[in-house]
Amino acid sequence: MKKILSLVLISALGGVLTLGAYKLFLEKENTVVIDNTQTTPTFLPTSNLSTLYNTTEAPDFVSAAENTVNAVVHVKNLSMTSGQMTFEDFFYGRRSQRPQLGTGSGVIINADGYIITNNHVIKNAQELSVTMNNNKTYEAKLIGADAKTDIALLKIEPDEDLPYVTFGDSDNAKIGEWVLAVGNPFNLTSTVTAGIISAKARDISGNPGNVQSFIQTDAAVNPGNSGGALVNTNGELIGINTAITSQTGSYIGYSFAVPSNIARKVIEDIMEYGNVQNGILGIRGGTLNSKASEELGINDTEGVYIADVVEDSGADKAGLQEGDIIKKINNIKISKFADLTGQINSKRPYDVVNVTYARNGKLNTVPVTLLKNETYTMPLVGEVKNAKEKDLKKLKASNGVKIISLDETYADYWKKNSVEEGSIITSINGIKVNSVDDVQSALKNKSDYDGLRIELINSKGEKDHFNFR
DSSP, rough: OOHHHHHHHHHHHHHHHHHHHHHIIIIIOOOOOOOOOOOOOOOOOOOOOOOOOOOOGGGOOOOHHHHHHEEEEEEEEEEEEEEEHHHHHHTTOOOOEEEEEEEEEEEOOSSOEEEOOOHHHHOOEEEEEETTTOEEEEOEOOOOOOOOTTTEEOOOSSSOOOOOOBBBOGGGTTTOOOEEEEEEEGGGGGEEEHHHHHEEEEEEEOOTOOOOEEEOOSSOOOTTTTTTTEEEOOOEEEEEEEEEOSSSOOOOSEEEEEHHHHHHHHHHHHHHHHHHHEEEEEEEEEOOOOHHHHHTTSSSSSSSSEEOOOOHHHHHHHHHOOOEEEEEETTEEOSSHHHHHHTTOOOOOOOOOEEEEEEEEEEEEEEHHHHHOOOOOOOOTTTEEEEOHHHHHTTSSSSOEEEEEEEEEHHHHHHHHTOOOOEEEETTTTEEEESHHHHHHHHHHTTTTOOOOEEEOOSSSOOOEEEEE
């Protein structure tokens, strides 16, 4: 036992001597420095830009959401639709009807209860109601609607002043600006989503010369959001959410809103005139791009190329010509046709716009007075125009509209019957017409069973009748 203890002590003593020798002769001296100064770590961006972003400056949506959510309502549309026919229905020659409930959104625009929504939300409605964010429900009356811009105006009779959203200037909205979409998707009431403005003056129809001019955003919009508010971070209304593009029917990243300047003009027209007052510039043309410019033999790839100027229009009187390229309207850049229609659709007849155009490489600016639309493309016939007194006297007509171009598909048929440009249409389905407004009204009011009956005076001065089924 004594031998074991002696070995342990000798080993311990050897270790101590060895460690002491290492510390004394071999280990270098280290100096420990305590730094009391505070340092902030540097965070580098993932790009090559030297700008650093302060996360404390992120947009605050709380105020805008609180102000908007109480002014957006749930619109319910009760309509009747044809159900599946039973044997009894077939036997008695009747068609069974069943109620169908459609839903959407609307935006209160003043304390008295005027509400703006989409035309497709209230279309074919037999009963309309709106439910507020506080769960109060009111019956709604349709004041008017415009299918072209997909805007409608409703009115309720509240028992108190209502919260409402003020209009912003959609022309001042910027790409990349934060926005909120407020509505009732999938019947989920008072839903707020956020995104940015992805594009402006967007046409999703794919048709050249179409009147669409949407604000595109990536704020989530789904069925039920239609007619709801698109607001900026100040809570100002800059658009009415209207459409999405999707292969599934639900949101996949793209939503579209009617700009507030267009929506505001439409409802003001409805309130003041009972219908929408459309001013026209008086040109026909299209968007420029590399291919179009090459075909036309010009260098410009941005703007609207004027292919034709309508006779006696504001553009004609201002001196615009075929071949001119419209670059700006009221100092707002025009890159494509949807930019142009977006500006014109927010104006009325007899408004004056400053048109900047390029001609022979030089820019010019002229004031153009917008006029009422005096032309209309009539099915089967072609383009017709309000007739002047001299047009009527030439063919001894007391009333009518003048054919200025024939439908390409039916042009040979008309010409075989001596109907050419300059012929006068005097009656449609037994209703005398004196203007393109009369033509549109006669066509709108005809039923599917009426067919189309046209009375006219042809280029030989002969009265003729045509029936189409």
